[in-house]
Amino acid sequence: xxxxxxxxxxxxxxALLFNAGCSTFSQQxxxxxxxxxxxxSSLAAxxxxxxxxxTLDIQEWRTSAGTKVLFMAAPELPMFDLRLTxxxxxxxxxxxxxxxxxxxxxxxxxxxxxxAGQIAARFEDLGAEFSAGSYRDMAVxxxxxxxxxxxxxxxxxxxxxxxxxxxxxxxxxARIKNQLLAGFEYDKQNPGKLASLAxxxxxxxxxxxxxxxxxxxxxxxxxxxxxxxxxxxxxxTAGNAQIALVGDLxxxxxKAISEKxxxxxxxxxxxxxxxxxxxxxTSNTHIEFPSTQTHILLAQLSVKxxxxxxxxxxxxxxxxxxxxxxxxxxxxxxxxxxLTYGIYSSxxxxxxxxxxxxxxxxxxxxxxxxxxxxxxxxxxxxxxGPTAAELADAKRESLGSFPLxxxxxxxxxxxxxxxxxxxxxxxxxSDFMQDVQALTVExxxxxxxxxxxxxxLVIVTAGPTVEQLPLPEPVDRSAASAPAGRQH
Amino acid sequence: MKKYLxxxxxxxxxxxxxxxxxxxxxxxxxxxxxxKVIVREDHRAPVVVSQLWYKVGSSYEKPGSxxxxxxxxxxxxxxxxxxxxxxxxxxxxELGAEENAFTSDDYTAYYQVLARDRLAVALEMxxxxxxxxxxxxxxxxREIEVIKEERRMRTxxxxxxxxxxxxxxxxxxxxxxxxxxxxWMHDLERMTIADLRDWHERWYAPNNATLVIVGDVQPxxxxxxxxxxxxxxxxxxxxxxxQPLELAEPGQRSLTLYLKTQLPSLMMGFNVPSLSSTDxxxxxxxxxxxxxxxxxxxxxxxxAQLVRKQELVAGASAWYNAFARGDSLFVLSATPNVQKxxxxxxxxxxxxxxxxQLQDTPPSTAELARVRAQVVxxxxxxxxxxTSQATQIGTLETVGLSWRLQDTDLxxxxxxxxxxxxxxxxxxxxxxxxxxxxxxxxxxRP
Numbered sequence: 001x002x003x004x005x006x007x008x009x010x011x012x013x014x015a016l017l018f019n020a021g022c023s024t025f026s027q028q029x030x031x032x033x034x035x036x037x038x039x040x041s042s043l044a045a046x047x048x049x050x051x052x053x054x055t056l057d058i059q060e061w062r063t064s065a066g067t068k069v070l071f072m073a074a075p076e077l078p079m080f081d082l083r084l085t086x087x088x089x090x091x092x093x094x095x096x097x098x099x100x101x102x103x104x105x106x107x108x109x110x111x112x113x114x115x116a117g118q119i120a121a122r123f124e125d126l127g128a129e130f131s132a133g134s135y136r137d138m139a140v141x142x143x144x145x146x147x148x149x150x151x152x153x154x155x156x157x158x159x160x161x162x163x164x165x166x167x168x169x170x171x172x173x174a175r176i177k178n179q180l181l182a183g184f185e186y187d188k189q190n191p192g193k194l195a196s197l198a199x200x201x202x203x204x205x206x207x208x209x210x211x212x213x214x215x216x217x218x219x220x221x222x223x224x225x226x227x228x229x230x231x232x233x234x235x236x237t238a239g240n241a242q243i244a245l246v247g248d249l250x251x252x253x254x255k256a257i258s259e260k261x262x263x264x265x266x267x268x269x270x271x272x273x274x275x276x277x278x279x280x281x282t283s284n285t286h287i288e289f290p291s292t293q294t295h296i297l298l299a300q301l302s303v304k305x306x307x308x309x310x311x312x313x314x315x316x317x318x319x320x321x322x323x324x325x326x327x328x329x330x331x332x333x334x335x336x337x338x339l340t341y342g343i344y345s346s347x348x349x350x351x352x353x354x355x356x357x358x359x360x361x362x363x364x365x366x367x368x369x370x371x372x373x374x375x376x377x378x379x380x381x382x383x384x385g386p387t388a389a390e391l392a393d394a395k396r397e398s399l400g401s402f403p404l405x406x407x408x409x410x411x412x413x414x415x416x417x418x419x420x421x422x423x424x425x426x427x428x429x430s431d432f433m434q435d436v437q438a439l440t441v442e443x444x445x446x447x448x449x450x451x452x453x454x455x456x457l458v459i460v461t462a463g464p465t466v467e468q469l470p471l472p473e474p475v476d477r478s479a480a481s482a483p484a485g486r487q488h
Numbered sequence: 489m490k491k492y493l494x495x496x497x498x499x500x501x502x503x504x505x506x507x508x509x510x511x512x513x514x515x516x517x518x519x520x521x522x523x524k525v526i527v528r529e530d531h532r533a534p535v536v537v538s539q540l541w542y543k544v545g546s547s548y549e550k551p552g553s554x555x556x557x558x559x560x561x562x563x564x565x566x567x568x569x570x571x572x573x574x575x576x577x578x579x580x581x582e583l584g585a586e587e588n589a590f591t592s593d594d595y596t597a598y599y600q601v602l603a604r605d606r607l608a609v610a611l612e613m614x615x616x617x618x619x620x621x622x623x624x625x626x627x628x629x630r631e632i633e634v635i636k637e638e639r640r641m642r643t644x645x646x647x648x649x650x651x652x653x654x655x656x657x658x659x660x661x662x663x664x665x666x667x668x669x670x671x672w673m674h675d676l677e678r679m680t681i682a683d684l685r686d687w688h689e690r691w692y693a694p695n696n697a698t699l700v701i702v703g704d705v706q707p708x709x710x711x712x713x714x715x716x717x718x719x720x721x722x723x724x725x726x727x728x729x730x731q732p733l734e735l736a737e738p739g740q741r742s743l744t745l746y747l748k749t750q751l752p753s754l755m756m757g758f759n760v761p762s763l764s765s766t767d768x769x770x771x772x773x774x775x776x777x778x779x780x781x782x783x784x785x786x787x788x789x790x791x792a793q794l795v796r797k798q799e800l801v802a803g804a805s806a807w808y809n810a811f812a813r814g815d816s817l818f819v820l821s822a823t824p825n826v827q828k829x830x831x832x833x834x835x836x837x838x839x840x841x842x843x844x845q846l847q848d849t850p851p852s853t854a855e856l857a858r859v860r861a862q863v864v865x866x867x868x869x870x871x872x873x874x875t876s877q878a879t880q881i882g883t884l885e886t887v888g889l890s891w892r893l894q895d896t897d898l899x900x901x902x903x904x905x906x907x908x909x910x911x912x913x914x915x916x917x918x919x920x921x922x923x924x925x926x927x928x929x930x931x932x933r934p
Contacts, residue, residue: 036579039570042608043579051584051603052534076532079868108786116796120786125858127865146865175799178827182802185750185826189647290748291645293637324588325565325577335574338633341641361641393582400584403603407533408872475630477573 053403058426065238067262070416071245071254074409078147080247081413085421087271088139088235090213098215102223103231104134109172111161128155136209137351138421147248164264168228177220184217191289191462198285199297199460203355207277237268242420246413274352280458287462294367294463302356302451305349305422311435312447313347318394319386321345332377336474339370356452364463369471379454385445398436515707521723522695526881527710528702530874536703537874538610539599541882544691547593547664547732555671556687558591559635563684566627569620573627576613593665594813595886604704608713615717621688628681639670647747651927658743659757659817659923663732693724698885702878732814734759737920744926746933754835755821755925760916762816764888772810773904774912775818780859781851782806799828800838813887832926846913850906
């Protein structure tokens with residue numbers, strides 16, 4: 001595998017674009033792909049080419065009510081997407097768990113002049129799609145509409161009313177609470193869900209991220225209409241909102257829309273930033289559940305938005321267990337040993353430090369051995385870091401998948417909403433890619449060691465207590481690069 | 489190579505005279521070995537999706553050999569003449585591609601979404617595993633364990649998955665649609681690598697596949713690439729395939745399950761035709777509109793009547809797959825509002841009342857206009873995703889219809905009258921076509 005190749009001119013120019021670290025990238029690429037390129041001729045042709053990316057012409061402004069707007073024109077399809085975000089997630093619940101979620105769920109239940117059925121019928125008459133959702137950091141209110149003004153004007157008018165002037169009718173509140181309670185009952189049949197709820201409680205203790213965004217069966221029944229009105233008045237304000245807008249609109253139309261939507265919102269300022277969680281003690285929790293599989297979660301506090309280590313952690317996590325096939329965890333746990341349908345590691349940077357998490361489920365008899373294997377794999381990765389070849393592959397993957405992140409209006413509006421909400425620069429997507437391409441093995445390794453410690457994990461398992469079996473032998477893939485063909 | 493320009497001209501109700509034009513360019517050609525290729529141009533972003541659809545799925549399986557179509561889908565990632573086990577996934581990942589595969593009753597499909605300049609790599613590797621899949625036994629012995637884990641996760645440990653599997657087994661007495669795609673556990677236990685080799689040889693031929701490519705490509709360049717990698721794969725005879733047909737009125741059936749759940753639930757299915765199996769397409773389009781009238785949005789009948797007005801259910805849904813290879817099912821499901829003391833019997837009566845209303849009273853013009861407005865808009869929204877465009881084309885072709893149906897679909901729905909809807913409701917929503925499933929919590933077992 002040690003034959004060095006000279007890489008082509010076009011690759012060098014791509015490397016210059018993404019500055020210094022790319023020389024490592026290209027060299028490694030040549031080393032790695034030698035034998036496979038002999039077998040897959042299209043791959044050999046490809047290494048001379050650099051990927052193309054759609055140019056995103058993003059406009060940013062602030063409305064007179066103080067709402068930040070990010071807009072990109074996409075005139076190709078006669079439609080647009082509007083996403084309104086507020087710092088109004090469950091981290092603002094205080095002691096009333098589920099308040100943010102219930103506020104969000106009640107938005108389209110009434111406006112004073114219209115009831116839930118009339119609101120729904122009006123959107124649907126126009127072919128418009130309304131949705132509202134609530135997470136830990138943010139509340140999101142969205143509209144997708146055709147761009148024909150005869151349809152979009154009344155849809156936007158109704159959207160503004162629903163977002164800005166909900167009436168929270170008492171009868172609807174009782175009904176929605178019942179639906180939430182049914183949802184909590186439903187969760188009880190899902191061991192993965194139960195494990196995840198327990199994990200956040202263990203991981204965050206007294207912090208506002210600890211409780212479920214939906215609240216729970218004890219907290220939800222007591223929530224009053226007045227609490228919803230107050231929550232809305234405090235957090236669904238123009239100063240606490242961002243607008244992302246993508247679609248078949250001129251900049252003048254986009255300005256008029258954002259102006260109108262934000263002017264209707266209550267006046268107010270940005271919500272206080274969520275405080276940092278305190279470091280969690282190591283713990284090991286088991287939930288007894290009569291399933292055939294055991295769900296295993298391992299987690300630790302890891303990183304927040306804006307942390308300069310995030311690109312290194314992101315890239316390192318891609319190698320360990322981010323995405324689908326080909327990660328260390330997937331290779332060792334699923335591919336070589338057949339222990340699970342899926343194993344993933346994830347990093348969730350939030351306004352305050354979010355979790356790093358590994359998630360796997362396996363037949364109950366092998367749960368202890370699988371947990372041990374996963375811990376060993378993580379310990380080894382934190383101790384030794386990724387290999388140079390792994391890093392090169394992961395960089396190339398990031399570069400190659402970049403065009404996919406902006407391929408549709410819905411993908412772009414999602415990116416704009418995140419950039420707006422977390423107050424990142426417009427160039428964030430390309431800055432991030434440059435940072436990722438410049439990383440070295442040492443930097444990734446050091447970032448992992450700074451943020452994660454394999455001896456300080458919060459572990460939750462959910463499944464039955466059964467007699468345990470040893471791990472099966474891994475399949476031998478050492479001959480993988482020289483396949484023996486079975487031809488038809 | 490033929491080229492089609494289709495203009496989807498959309499008309500709204502009289503309130504909004506707003507014709508919308510969404511132009512798409514779709515090209516169709518076939519190689520000499522029978523591989524059919526459909527290319528839709530979408531030049532919004534420099535990306536492309538490639539999907540290879542095989543006309544084989546779990547409804548083609550036999551008792552004792554269930555789960556083969558899906559197991560082979562897993563084994564397609566375990567190497568071919570140019571590639572070692574798992575290698576194609578690693579290569580595609582390194583190229584930044586999203587790739588995976590899916591199996592259903594009617595099809596097995598493989599896809600890659602990637603930057604447009606990488607399409608050749610996806611096609612070369614896809615062609616290689618069609619022509620020369622390795623199927624190593626040691627990899628199979630690991631992978632079948634993965635599949636059993638998938639079954640445990642999605643079916644055995646998930647009450648809704650388990651309930652639906654049993655429901656289907658009862659609702660389709662005559663056709664292969666009663667077979668669960670993942671396979672019965674006892675069939676997974678006795679599956680061998682020889683079964684899979686046989687399956688691949690039997691069904692995986694270029695003349696049994698449709699390649700769908702949507703994205704920032706030109707038909708000519710696609711034709712050059714597809715010819716380069718696929719043309720040398722010879723056509724092979726494919727076993728004669730019989731359409732999955734059902735008894736029109738199999739008789740009233742019911743099933744009671746006690747599962748690890750806190751909430752009871754109900755499912756009702758009616759044996760009905762699909763667009764492929766009917767000789768009266770109007771019936772099928774009427775059933776599609778009934779699906780939308782019942783559950784097409786938050787203002788439709790199930791949420792408006794059963795969730796909000798009567799507070800009878802915590803949730804309810806209706807769905808109907810008109811695009812199946814054979815006879816289909818119209819399904820309703822609901823969970824009672826237990827906080828209000830509602831029972832499965834109440835819910836069953838409430839659902840029948842909704843069906844009776846469709847039989848007794850034709851829907852109003854305004855209600856139908858609303859449904860059509862949603863259908864029209866959804867058609868535009870769907871074009872935001874190259875993957876959903878490709879999936880629609882691939883599904884239509886694989887179940888024996890044509891992607892060109894997309895051009896006439898809105899007109900077909902427009903042509904359905906309120907009387908057609910009433911007639912379809914009367915014909916199909918009868919006890920003799922119905923299968924009813926009652927799911928109770930384990931604790932309620934008598």
